[in-house]
Amino acid sequence: MDRKIKQRIAFTTFRIFSVSVVLMLVSILGFIVFNGAKAINWTFLTASPTEGMTAGGIFPAIVGTFYLVVGSMLFALPLGITAAIYTVEYGGETRIIRIMRIMTNNLAGVPSVVFGLFGMTLFVNKMGFGSSLLAGSLTLALLALPLIIRTTEEALKAVPDSYRTGSLALGATKLTTIRRVVLPAAFPNILTGIILSVGRVSGETAPILFTVAAYFLPHLPDSIFDQAMALPYHLYVLATSGTDMEATRPMAYGTALVLIFIVLLMNALVSLLRNSLKNKNSNE
């Protein structure tokens, strides 16, 4: 009977752990949502900050984050997807591909602040872009690159080989096969990876700290060489360096909620995609 008691103790502990971890995580979410919801209204989403960040809204930060997401994807998507196509469809298992895979995995593990350091020397100083949307987008693109490569690779590998051989047997060239057969089949999974990396890019603070982010700008950026405000940096500023902490708190809660909302939205999109894919597959 002794071992039964042991089992009961162990399992009860795990149950308690699980409940407390989930409760903890959910209560963090709940706390932000509950407090943030009070701050969010139409003005908050469409106005600039006023009165030393204690009133007004976060519109410039939303726009800035949007620009950064678009900008970084503009660089990272073509590069990442083509790189993945090469490694999966053309590369085989050569030594170069293996080294590249290790490099990609390595890049994925590099802390975001190191990307910030790198972006600052290369894009801001050496290339002379200054603190700008361009420099920030490039830095974030590097951060998103390994994520996109990995998810695209997995998506391509998930396409059954019979699709490829079938197409080739019909006389299609390799390029046509990739374009007409492999890519359409892998598309939903590739899209999943893209959405996840959009979520990641929109929430990163450390890489944009020195490459683009501005404390406050009275107007929206007009060119890619302008600085911009961004949501995560705005939250950091509101949380740590306001003159009147109590008065800025509601704004900070609101900003945090918008950030969480973006992540929730991206995750919802992903699970929607997955479900529709499942249905499609089961119909076939």
Added chain:
Amino acid sequence: MMKRKGKYKKVMERGTERLLSASGAVTGIVILFIVIFLFREGIGLFRSPDVEKGYALYLNTKNPVEQLTPYEIKQIFDSEITSWDQLGGPNKAIRPYRVDDIFKEYPEEEWGDHYELLSGKLEEVIKSDPNIIAFLPQRYAPPVGADIKELPAKNITIAGFFGGKEWLPTATPSPLFGALPLISGTLLVSFLAILIAVPLSLGVAIFLSELATKKTRQVLKPVIELLAGIPSVVYGFFGLVVLSPAIQKIFHLPVGETALTGGMILAIMAMPTIISVAEDALDNTPRALKEASLALGATKWQTICKVVFPYASSGIVAAMVLGIGRAIGETMAVLMVTGNAAVMPVTPFESVRTIPATIAAELGEAPAGGAHYQALFLLGCILFLITTMTTVIAEFVSKK
């Protein structure tokens, strides 16, 4: 016509392949670039003089002292060392002298239109006092010769960087770059985070893969994955407004921003990663193994301990290593909740400063190319090496 089209197609085909391979090479090049840039800037620190660039220290030649360490220079100008006999000189009070002092002593007319008279005045001052130590810009420096000597500027040393206990990068005349408090701060916070996160995460992973019903699992897994995607600055904000006041109250501390607060926030952030990787590992255990163990009369817990765990151990270790990597590199949340005091931590209830937080907090004010800037890059190199190591270890272990 057909032939030409076929040729065109072939060229296209080959061109595309080249293009694809080029973009494939880009990740490799990026990594190489990061390494080159980080290390070139970082290593430059050891070629920087240990006093501020463009400045030097001058002594009267009657003073027997020939060399000072950066730490001694700092102590002299902070009036922590006040007599030359502490440095191997005569028992005389030290008179620290900065270039500003000359402006106080002489009226504006005597400086010269382009400060060309300063050097002569400074010469007089140093000549007249054997106990003076003057920190002067080299452009206005007095002529070094029979009466005045310049302390030889040494480079910042590797031992000074990795063994130094003082991180005072903006101190004049001699900034101190001792990374030990930052390294130990990072290790302390990460250690606390792992201490909290690993048992909890393993518990949850076991629950999810072995105990939970299918329905619970279907609900919990996406929730946990979702939490891995929440930006670190949001966690940091939560830590700042909820956790750190709570810790301050519970432990009766003067401030709530401590290593423990940082460790707890990091643990919360690392848990989703560890849980999902460990759960995948546990889940991969073949059903036949488990059923065989149960059929032999083992309890479920015995099966988990003796069969599932050993089988999944490499995956679990990989999960832990990934969690450590994430904790060590995490920047914003830690920056917001650890209080950022660059001192050697003794207990978890003190403010600490981690390597990533230091980079994020100081890079903005460090002039490009200066010693401070280089020191921050060197910290970046350390971070890069640590996380590279964790990735390699995780890969190696999970392959086994």
